[in-house]
Amino acid sequence: MNWHERALSVLRGSRVFGSLDESVLIDLANLLDFQKVHGGTLVLKQGDDSDSMLFVISGVLRVSRRDADGTLNLYNEVRSGQSVGEIGLILQQPRTADVTAIKDSSLAILSRSSYEALLLRYPLVLNKTFIRVVYDFCNRGSHVIPDHYAQSFVVMGLHPGSGCSDVSRSLVQALSQRGKVHHFRPQYGADGITPVMKVALDSDRHDNMDEKFDFLVYEADDSLSSWTRLAFRQADQVVFVAVAGSSPLRGEMEKLFTEDPGFSMKRKHLVLLHPSSVPLPQGVALWRGMREFERIYPLRHQHPGDFSRLARFLTGTAVGVVLGGGGARGFAHVGVLQALQGAGIPVDLVGGNSMGALIGAQYASGVPLDDIVTQTRQFAMGGERLTVPLISLVSGRRVERDLKRMFGDMTIDDLWIPFFASACNLTQGVTTVQDSGLLWRVVLASNSPVGLFPPVPNQGDLLVDGAILDNVPVSAMRVRLGTPLEKRKGNGIVIAIDVDVPEAMGVDPLLTRLTPWHKLKGFVLPNAQSSPGIASILYCAGHIGCANQRRKIITQADYYLIPPVSEFSLMSYRRANEISEVGYRYALDHMKKWTLPLTSS
Numbered sequence: 033m034n035w036h037e038r039a040l041s042v043l044r045g046s047r048v049f050g051s052l053d054e055s056v057l058i059d060l061a062n063l064l065d066f067q068k069v070h071g072g073t074l075v076l077k078q079g080d081d082s083d084s085m086l087f088v089i090s091g092v093l094r095v096s097r098r099d100a101d102g103t104l105n106l107y108n109e110v111r112s113g114q115s116v117g118e119i120g121l122i123l124q125q126p127r128t129a130d131v132t133a134i135k136d137s138s139l140a141i142l143s144r145s146s147y148e149a150l151l152l153r154y155p156l157v158l159n160k161t162f163i164r165v166v167y168d169f170c171n172r173g174s175h176v177i178p179d180h181y182a183q184s185f186v187v188m189g190l191h192p193g194s195g196c197s198d199v200s201r202s203l204v205q206a207l208s209q210r211g212k213v214h215h216f217r218p219q220y221g222a223d224g225i226t227p228v229m230k231v232a233l234d235s236d237r238h239d240n241m242d243e244k245f246d247f248l249v250y251e252a253d254d255s256l257s258s259w260t261r262l263a264f265r266q267a268d269q270v271v272f273v274a275v276a277g278s279s280p281l282r283g284e285m286e287k288l289f290t291e292d293p294g295f296s297m298k299r300k301h302l303v304l305l306h307p308s309s310v311p312l313p314q315g316v317a318l319w320r321g322m323r324e325f326e327r328i329y330p331l332r333h334q335h336p337g338d339f340s341r342l343a344r345f346l347t348g349t350a351v352g353v354v355l356g357g358g359g360a361r362g363f364a365h366v367g368v369l370q371a372l373q374g375a376g377i378p379v380d381l382v383g384g385n386s387m388g389a390l391i392g393a394q395y396a397s398g399v400p401l402d403d404i405v406t407q408t409r410q411f412a413m414g415g416e417r418l419t420v421p422l423i424s425l426v427s428g429r430r431v432e433r434d435l436k437r438m439f440g441d442m443t444i445d446d447l448w449i450p451f452f453a454s455a456c457n458l459t460q461g462v463t464t465v466q467d468s469g470l471l472w473r474v475v476l477a478s479n480s481p482v483g484l485f486p487p488v489p490n491q492g493d494l495l496v497d498g499a500i501l502d503n504v505p506v507s508a509m510r511v512r513l514g515t516p517l518e519k520r521k522g523n524g525i526v527i528a529i530d531v532d533v534p535e536a537m538g539v540d541p542l543l544t545r546l547t548p549w550h551k552l553k554g555f556v557l558p559n560a561q562s563s564p565g566i567a568s569i570l571y572c573a574g575h576i577g578c579a580n581q582r583r584k585i586i587t588q589a590d591y592y593l594i595p596p597v598s599e600f601s602l603m604s605y606r607r608a609n610e611i612s613e614v615g616y617r618y619a620l621d622h623m624k625k626w627t628l629p630l631t632s633s
Contacts, residue, residue, distance in 0.1 A: 072294025082120025091137020211246025357386025367615025
């Protein structure tokens with residue numbers, strides 16, 4: 033297929049231009065100029081005159097902007113069959129962003145002179161078409177089903193012997209459960225060029241691979257060879273591999289790729305490869321802040337579940353589960369997790385607040401669900417000592433001691449499943465999402481209701497139970513499931529469980545002043561209306577903010593579960609198994625309506 037035929041095929045499949053008559057499309061294709069660009073090439077520059085628009089014949093472009101302080105902001109991708117630069121061309125405005133080729137790409141260019149000549153020839157139909165372009169641009173927040181294209185990944189070792197080949201094979205196996213995969217391996221012949229390289233260099237054949245497969249995995253070798261350079265240029269995302277415990281310092285090969293103009297445009301991940309028998313991840317904290325990695329994945333050899341989780345994160349289909357606070361009613365979380373597990377729905381990331389944080393931390397630690405119920409019930413029924421009420425009503429020492437016993441010196445970086453806990457930052461008046469540090473301390477801050485327990489100091493700030501602002505931290509989960517490009521609904525799947533049942537807070541309408549006697553007479557006089565006590569008042573006050581945000585929070589989740597646990601009091605810890613069963617039955621019933629083509633394998 034020659035350039036003209038390929039351009040015509042792209043135009044026919046375009047959402048914007050595909051509706052034009054064949055004669056108009058042929059004239060448009062005849063006016064196009066064609067260009068091949070390497071990955072990393074800047075094809076449109078922010079601030080330049082808009083003297084043309086581009087059609088992507090093959091490859092991928094990335095739209096980006098730099099702020100006044102030099103901060104790079106990455107935006108949408110432009111793929112085969114799509115166009116870019118049309119708004120500037122129509123409105124005769126300067127380029128509003130940079131456009132860079134992420135991978136080797138073939139472009140068709142419509143110049144301003146050709147555009148104006150075409151307008152003179154077909155004024156009515158083209159004006160309607162370009163009005164639609166402007167309308168779509170102004171409404172680009174609406175959901176559009178993307179055209180089919182193969183997502184492409186390059187797996188590169190950060191140092192020789194990193195296990196790049198093992199990771200590539202395991203990733204291919206995991207992706208094969210989701211679609212058709214082609215694995216490009218570096219196998220050199222006598223001429224130093226692989227048959228795979230020759231296919232990749234042949235744009236027609238490579239475009240066919242892009243249409244034929246759902247995923248393309250390029251396996252780099254351990255040197256800065258021609259193959260490694262080509263594999264890097266062909267990929268949308270880079271999966272770096274390092275052996276757990278290795279030095280996080282940059283090697284020579286990585287330094288060279290960092291200088292490549294297309295490096296900053298690609299999504300970048302790090303796999304820390306561990307032996308299959310290691311109990312906990314090692315050395316994860318050493319890598320944090322060292323690179324622009326989107327995420328760090330501690331994975332184990334010969335653990336298919338670990339690589340399935342990696343594949344879901346890479347493809348934007350990871351499942352995040354959010355567990356809200358609610359005292360003993362939180363045991364319903366265990367029942368929901370049991371239902372998810374039985375249905376083969378994976379949990380790739382877990383976050384929570386208060387009781388949800390306590391249960392979520394145990395789940396992420398690998399504690400069996402039955403043991404979570406037993407362990408949490410024993411912990412919650414341990415009691416707490418009253419203290420001089422200068423900072424709080426209770427001292428919190430027993431809770432702190434038992435959390436230390438439960439989690440020991442384990443940190444969030446020591447978990448195979450990513451975890452976070454939310455807390456309200458009294459100092460800054462915001463929600464603080466804790467995704468690093470000692471596990472017991474993170475859970476303690478999220479389980480310290482204001483007024484009842486002392487706030488937990490955190491780098492000069494004071495943290496308390498997050499329910500004041502966000503009892504079901506769905507927005508934090510949405511951000512962590514998103515990419516640097518789009519932290520919004522649509523990246524990954526969020527399942528939220530809300531067990532915070534609103535309770536009536538009121539008194540006798542004739543009452544003008546609340547005294548301790550009004551609370552006490554509810555205990556000693558039959559049929560007397562009891563007034564709320566200090567614990568109920570503080571609990572209600574601590575949940576007002578999140579109660580007002582509930583409707584907004586619900587819209588941010590893909591599946592929002594509210595188990596019917598109103599019959600259980602906040603302190604019904606002895607009924608843990610009953611509450612868990614309610615959550616399980618409720619989840620089973622609601623999951624029948626879900627459409628999740630995922631398994632935990």
